[in-house]
Amino acid sequence: MGYSLAKLSNTQGMLSATKIWTSSKDEGRSQINDSFRLWGLKKFDLFQVHKLLNWEEHLDTLRERRAAGQIRYIGITTSHGSRHSEMARTMETQDIDFVQFTYNVEDRDAEDRLLPLAADKGIAVIINRPFQRGTLTNRFEGKPLPTWASEYGITSWAQYLLKFVVSHPAVTCAIPATSKVEHMKENMNVLQTRLPDIKDRQRMLDYVQSL
Numbered sequence: 001m002g003y004s005l006a007k008l009s010n011t012q013g014m015l016s017a018t019k020i021w022t023s024s025k026d027e028g029r030s031q032i033n034d035s036f037r038l039w040g041l042k043k044f045d046l047f048q049v050h051k052l053l054n055w056e057e058h059l060d061t062l063r064e065r066r067a068a069g070q071i072r073y074i075g076i077t078t079s080h081g082s083r084h085s086e087m088a089r090t091m092e093t094q095d096i097d098f099v100q101f102t103y104n105v106e107d108r109d110a111e112d113r114l115l116p117l118a119a120d121k122g123i124a125v126i127i128n129r130p131f132q133r134g135t136l137t138n139r140f141e142g143k144p145l146p147t148w149a150s151e152y153g154i155t156s157w158a159q160y161l162l163k164f165v166v167s168h169p170a171v172t173c174a175i176p177a178t179s180k181v182e183h184m185k186e187n188m189n190v191l192q193t194r195l196p197d198i199k200d201r202q203r204m205l206d207y208v209q210s211l
C-alpha cells in the first residue's frame with residue numbers, strides 16, 4: 001500500500017483502512033506497527049479486528065491508539081454470515097465506530113439484527129461480498145435487466161446488485177472486489193445516480209427472485 005500511496009499525487013477523500021488478524025495480543029500490536037510502517041502513514045482512518053479474532057484484547061489496544069490520536073476509527077469484521085450473534089453482542093456492548101459484514105440480495109441475514117442495530121447505535125457499516133464473491137454477477141449474466149432499472153441509472157447487473165446493497169439506509173459503503181479497472185469504474189458509478197427507496201428496493205428484490 002505504501003508503494004501505491006506514494007504514486008498518488010492526491011489522496012484527498014480517500015480513507016485508510018486495514019485490519020489486525022491474529023489471536024495474540026502482542027502480535028496484534030506488531031501488526032499495527034507494521035501497518036504504519038508499510039503504509040507510511042502517521043494516522044490511520046480505520047483499524048478493524050478481522051473476523052472477530054481475539055477482539056476483546058485487540059479492541060483494548062485499538063482504543064489506546066484511538067485515544068492517542070493515531071487511529072481515527074476502530075471496528076470489527078466478519079463475513080459469510082458467520083458469528084452474527086457475537087457481532088451483535090459486540091455492537092451492543094463495545095465502543096466501536098465501524099463494523100463490516102456480508103450483505104447482498106441472496107444473503108440478507110444482516111437485515112434482521114445487525115443493520116438495525118448499527119443504525120440505532122450510530123455505527124458505520126462496511127458491506128463485504130456484495131456479489132457473493134462473483135456468484136451473483138455470474139448467475140444473472142445474460143438475463144434481462146428490468147426496463148425500470150434505467151430510472152436509477154443502472155446499466156449492468158453488477159450495478160443493480162450493488163445499488164441494492166448501498167441503498168440500505170444503515171449501509172455506509174460496500175467494498176466490491178475486482179481485478180479489472182473497468183469493473184471498478186462501473187461499480188463506482190453506482191453512487192452517481194439515484195438510489196432506490198425502501199419501496200423500490202422491494203421491487204428490486206421481487207424482480208431478482210422472479211428470475
Ligand SMILES: NC(=O)c1ccc[n+]([C@@H]2O[C@H](COP(=O)([O-])OP(=O)(O)OC[C@H]3O[C@@H](n4cnc5c(N)ncnc54)[C@H](OP(=O)(O)O)[C@@H]3O)[C@@H](O)[C@H]2O)c1
Pocket residue numbers: 050051077078079080100127128129130131132133134137158159175176177178179180182183184186187
Ligand atoms: N472482513 C472479512 O472477513 C472479509 C471476508 C471476505 C471478503 N472481505 C472483503 O470483501 C471484499 C469483497 O469480497 P469478495 O471478493 O469475496 O466478493 P465480491 O466483491 O462479492 O465479488 C468479487 C467478484 O465480483 C466480480 N466483479 C466485481 N465487479 C464486477 C463487475 N462490475 N461486473 C462483473 N463482475 C464483477 C469480480 O470479478 P472481476 O475481478 O472479474 O471483476 C470478483 O470475481 C474484498 O475486498 C474482501 O477483502 C472481507
